[in-house]
Amino acid sequence: MILSVIGLGLIGGSIALDLKKRGFVNKVIGVDNNTLNAHAAKKLGLIDEIQDLTTAVQAADLVLLAIPVDACLRVLPKIMDLVHHQIVSDLGSTKEQLIESIANHPKRSQFVPAHPMAGTEFSGPQAAHSGLFDGKCSIICNPEDSDKKAVQLISEMFHCLKMRCVFMDAEVHDRQTAYVSHLSHISAFALSLTVLHKEKADKHIFELASGGFDSTVRLAKSSAEMWTPIFQQNKKNVGKVLQKYIDQLQQFKDLIEKDDLNGINDLIFEANDIRRVLDQKEKNEKETIQQASKIKTGA
């Protein structure tokens, strides 16, 4: 099977690397508007050859879009126009608008909207690495609108990446990612800005920052190119979730100002329940990796 990857950054590069390494595809063709990125991806061994979009799609059996979600809206219809037997999937963080953009395309059923829930705060082909997806979860949206064999192929691809698949409506996906992914990015960006503004007056303020700060602010390294269009496309959900987060912070502020120690204690006890969630997640990841090593996937 020949894979064409459109966008050779962290996600595109990492997926290409592991699908080839694990024998799911025989050859990887790479496409990137940024020729420096494309050449770096080739040099790093992430792809076998560089092509333009049309050639890459026509030569492929499987086409994966790994570009920012605004670019996906422009590029996906072009790709679908080129498709014969090819199966196409995207890997973006928002789904409703993208699906809407090709809702009436005659080749719609050859497209499988997907979102592997993995990433880091780094970007570009240099950030790509093997094992990025291991143990994580991948979402496949609106599978009833795709060809069964196409959904099957994309599911097998994710199993080869040692991921478990969850099927859901695009609408549910966009609402839930606003909570568990988009919000944590904005909370980190805002934390970074709040302390950076203070640094102008207190030059040595970061001397006091410990590992806890680093961890909470880590996502603020993430790129605007990727995140601005995500927030735009998911603004309906992101706006609501941000308001809930602000209300929660305001509740903390009110309780602290009123010296309501029992109230603060209760909130923290409740927040501590995240231990259950994080422990369960860790367990799920281990089980997914164990499960994956039992399943044989092939090209």
Place this chain on the structure above:
Amino acid sequence: MILSVIGLGLIGGSIALDLKKRGFVNKVIGVDNNTLNAHAAKKLGLIDEIQDLTTAVQAADLVLLAIPVDACLRVLPKIMDLVHHQIVSDLGSTKEQLIESIANHPKRSQFVPAHPMAGTEFSGPQAAHSGLFDGKCSIICNPEDSDKKAVQLISEMFHCLKMRCVFMDAEVHDRQTAYVSHLSHISAFALSLTVLHKEKADKHIFELASGGFDSTVRLAKSSAEMWTPIFQQNKKNVGKVLQKYIDQLQQFKDLIEKDDLNGINDLIFEANDIRRVLDQKEKNEKETIQQASKIKTGA
């Protein structure tokens, strides 16, 4: 030198462990209201013996308080009443109230207010471990109000823990920790609560959470026993900082709702400057550890 540690949790246990291991003290006496904790600390080899507060202070050369900041306010005056030649330091996250509480004590100069900027989201003697403080920064407040030899001893103690010392006013300390430590805890608690509330309607929401969420929410595992009194004692600063953080989030929300992509891009670019800060911190930590291995400290 004999060390008495009051409070045998993560901080007290870890400091006892490394000061003994690295030869700064010959013997560690432990005090803890919670007898289970005290026995666990002894069994884990964090301390040599368990004593009551009075016996422990009287037998010591150096007394370290590693208890929640509300308990510090109650216990520190008692300790200072027992002091003869002993040097006393606390390791708490707020400083102004504690210093005020013994401002007129005749033994004030034998107390050195300090705050090692290290920790994890875990608590209790089981969480204590060697190397917790390595490379980090420790704050010593208002050194002009302490005996020079006392400040010297506490500085040497932190160098033995492979830390660098920064001297500052208690007022500046409390303001700055509100930004780089207290805020990130509240942001994590609020993030946890926001998503946990949503979980009640969307049972599988955490399926979608990736490593970025885990990292941003990690501090929400932290204990109420420790954090509620910190927020209370530092409410003046925490309130102001929380308001700035809320304003920053509101700015994001407004820009997203207005589809102001340039505005969002600008904010993210600005927030990305945290890369510089985190890189510098990493460099500082490495240099501090290298420096520490050159300095010989002894009991």
